[in-house]
Amino acid sequence: MKLTTERFAVISDVHGNYQALRKALKIIRREKIDQIVFLGDAIGYGADPERCFNLLKKRCSLFLMGNHEAMIIAPEQRKSRLCEESFSWTRNSISGDMISQIALLPMKHTENGMGFYHACPQADLQSWKYLNDPKDVTDAFDGYENICFYGHTHRPRVMIISDDGSVEDHIVKHTSEYVIDTEKERVFVNPGSIGQQRDDITDMSFAICQYDGRKLQLRIERHKYNSLRAYLRIRFIGCGRENAKYLIREKWRKRIYEGIGNRLEWLYR
Template sequence: MRIAIISDIHSNLEALTKAFEIIETKNIDEIVCLGDIVGYGANPNECVELIRKRVKYVVMGNHDYAVAVDPTELFYFSSHARESDLWTREVLTKENLEFLKSLPLTISFKNLLFVHSAPAQPKEWEYIFTEAQARIQFQYFNEKICFIGHSHLPGVFPEKGTYNGKIDKNIRYIINVGSVGQPRDGDWRLCFGIFDTDTWTYEQIRSEYDVEKASIKIIQNGLPEFLARRILVGV
């Protein structure tokens, strides 16, 4: 089975549409979304509806949770994130809000775990930036690989040793697939992952998309200019 794992779309319709175009060319059997469909960008309804239509397995992200479940979580966000999520909460349709509210925190199949933030306490929205932080998390799941998003920083963390570009079946991993709609690793191109359960291989995908259009729409909708600028440079 070939699985495309996308995460952190953040209402970026141009990036999500391009990601789906790429997925259609990759002989994919299943798509998994690791959450944060909304927040920051200008097209929350369109992005949620595309995910509802095309993705069978979806977990909840912290922006999805703050918008659809508990708006008090917004107090922990930056001012730009808070402003965009309050706007998102106002413009989302009832159906799309209910969809976000219904999402689980984790999904597991094929000896793979899928979670937005971290396996230890998914609802605490912890970040995994380093190998040391990742290795603490291995005691909290039993699957061979845990796929995450949340930090917008792609990376592969083995339980032991260092990652050499190949997935070893004898080693467990935490893999951050990066962000479709708002990369923060200095590369503005959309990012997601493809995992093959038959060959046990992982491929990271990067692609250009119409980032200028996505940026302009953020400003046109009265959202913070900072959010429009950051997607142009990937920070």
């Protein structure tokens, strides 16, 4: 991949959530951004894995392999119970052609002083570390690019490290902007998840960037989408009730969606 424009978007962890992906792409298009970097995990958990995979292949300039893609070609990878249920359903739902395409995906990309990774530079098909602790982040990217983008945790975060060693650690709960002078600062950007956040807010997130070779202007976007539709599709068409509940982060929203789902049960018996 070669970024042919200073402005680009970085998205990650779509996880078969077509409702969230479609909303994100609509916003990115409205921003007149042509180039999109996808950090991996198009599939898993959500009800539309192949639909999302194909749309991302069409729209993204760079498509990295995530751990859920790696599971398809290396299924012995360790998984949680929910992940195992999701993997089994997803593996049986996708085409042989899609599996062939997954095997060709790159795991990392570097360009113009920027690094793009799904989890971290050290990841392989069997090992994908979650960088949830600030020290884990700085250790993982020590000696790598001044600008590093990574996903996998499903939590939007921006860490800025100055030449004097001071650290700004921003956990992003709402749309926020940052300006980084990369001659004096390093930055590690997690755009969060399009399809399944793991903080306390269901709203999707992604990054919009402008980089001139020195200054990075960064905006982490957080937006609502039709999460009820996504929940119902997972519950009744996809991996089932427990995976659907995992999509929704707020307790009040989960109670409402569960109530709606319970009333619709009779339609699917």
